[in-house]
Amino acid sequence: MTPDVLMPDVLVLGAGPAGMAAAIAARGQGLSVLLLDENAAPGGQVYRALQRRDAADAQERRDAADAQERRDAADAQERAGKVLLAAFAACGAEARHGAVLWAVEDGPRVFWSENGAARSAAPGRLILAAGATERPMPIPGWTLPGVMGVGAAQIALKTAGLVPDGDAWIAGQGPLLWLYAAQALKHGGRFAGIIDLAPPGVVSRALRHLPAVLRGADYLAQGLLWQRAVKRAGVAVLAAREVAAEGEGRLEAVVFDGQRHPADLLLLHDGVVPNTQVTRAIQGCRHVWEQGSWRPELDGWGNTGSPGVMVAGDSGGIGGAAAAALSGTLAALEAARQLDRITTERRDAQARPARLSLARHRAVRPLLDAMFPPRPMAAVADTTILCRCEEVSAGQVRGAVALGCLGANQVKAFCRAGMGACQGRVCGPAVHGAIAAARGVPGEAVEPFRTRFPTKPLTLGELAALQA
């Protein structure tokens, strides 16, 4: 118990690529760094359990010294992750894992829970690197046990070596879907089939232009090339427009193209969206609607409109792991300038390589965005649940709009959508999109779900342990 308020130069939230790179760069400028992360080890989602897997894969790699495999995109991504993890471990930042941030006040003043007690800090600058979550993909039956996100299955693979087996299906679209499928197959997983919900023809047309664009670009884009690898591996890939999950109390079947297939695992994916749960609760952080979700409005360094609060990585706009790390570096250099550790000229000079590289990585985004537009919320059936926590259907949300409900914050009062335990984390883009579609206006015309602190559940016991 330390009565003193912690006052690091920089507090970083999140130990994914953006957070680790920000911590490394800030330490490189002599700043003290406190990093908070919910998970047990650094890496974020993309580099989750990389050190653990390194040991597990060592034997396999020695056995199968497959030169082709060593060159593949996932391996390149893992190499980049290992370099970053090693540099982070050596950089001298204080990393606290199992730390759950739940409030940011003016100052900034940061509050979190750790080992059952609330703590706070007053950092010089706050860099939020909260990453991304999977976009909700509301289909009939998606609340049945056995229906999960592709990202969830990837975490089970990375952290514990679980592979899909038996009547396991994937449905959705986007590069990460194919990346996971390829990773799962490589580790001995089996699928009953992959239901490709991408708009017809778009992928094959775009693929012809990809290799030139993508050489050296990040894994998000390279993941596209996995689609071919998965098809070559003999997995049934079936194009469809809609899919439904059915079962009593748990998933028993997937239905598409009028046919019912037995299923005990269905993995959904419709791309990823920035995690803006914390920034939306901060006064002064404006957000813009883009690709069917919100992202905070940032300047070229990651500054938000709230003094002292910065954002780096996918939580500021989806760019993938490599772009996230680069934006973390830029944010840290800017923090050092604001804290008078380096001059503007020195900041600009040191930022130049990262800025050039970032521009290269971001060049591919418009292509990816055009290829995988989010599934339209207007097409979701009235009976399909949008808000899983409060069990609110698309029809109920549309009914609220018909009664005059104009926005996401009002819809809470009409039908409780977005008011459950997840605090709109999962359903936010879906409820928002459904309201905009029902009103016949673009997404940016509807104000975002306002989030409120505490942004993660907090017990009174934890709060009582907070030092003044």
Place this chain on the structure above:
Amino acid sequence: MFRRTEPTDCTVFWDGAALPAKRGETLAVTLLAAGITHFRDTAVSGAHRGPLCLMGACFDCLVQVEGEANVQACMVAVRDGLRAGPQHGARDLDDAP
């Protein structure tokens, strides 16, 4: 559903039943590896639910761990002998530790 490709090294108890587990993996993964997808019943309709995201965002994997209610199974690292069970509806104040 899922199949393990790595050995287990400890045991956890789910509703009294012994399940093989690997130290350090999350409780949610232990259950999924054992074919268990019914983690909780919702407070709204009593519907069965299991995890969606496995990364702390969806709150659909809520369970009881060592008598504590509403714990996210995807955020709990297992250890040998851990005792857990499903979360039925909302937390009951009488269940408070």
